[in-house]
Amino acid sequence: MATVRNEADARRxxxxxQRHETDELVIAEPVATASPVGIELHYDGVDDVKRAIDERYDELSRHLETARALDTDLANGKGPVAHWMRRSFAVRGGAGAGGVQAALQSYLAELATLRQTLDTVVTMHQGNDEEAAAVLPTGDADA
Structure with a gap:
């Protein structure tokens, strides 16, 4: 956990x-490419994307568990800002609207929806490929 001295330090x-995360991004092969006939779906690329989504989902799940573990009331302080800090942390760290837990749960739901959508697209394309293969006449391998 990093120590933040002021707002400028936090932004820095x-x-x-963010630069570190950008440096870690890997440019992958395209999942789909356009051709004059239609769209060609690269199934291996989809599997790589789903694996990356699963990794992010697991990472966010760990952050959510940490946020839940840290969602405790602050001790009553003696300083003039103790009440306001307690209130601020309760909102930002909690599961209510605007809290960290709510944001993480929203991100997890979006990732789950994205993964489900990819599965649906792959299923549809595989079905289309199988239908097209069944309709095409079989002939010489050299043709």
Whole structure:
């Protein structure tokens, strides 16, 4: 966990983290390519994308568990801002609207929907490929 001294420090750390994440991105083969006839779906590419989605889902799930473990009331402080800090952390760290847990749950739902959509697209394309293969006449391998 990083120590943040002020707002400028937080922004600097955020930019550094975003640069680091961008550096880690891997440019993959396209999942689909357009051709004059239609769209060709690369099934291996889809599997790679689904694996990447699963990795992000697992990572966000771990963050959500951490957020749940940290969702505790702060001890009553003696300072003039203790009440306001307690209120702020309760909103931002909680599962209610605007809280970290709610945001993470929303991201997890979006990833699950994306993965399900990819599965549906692959199933549809495989069905179309199989129908097209069944309709095409079989002939010489050299033809």
């Amino acid at each position: 750390q955020l930019r550094a983290e």
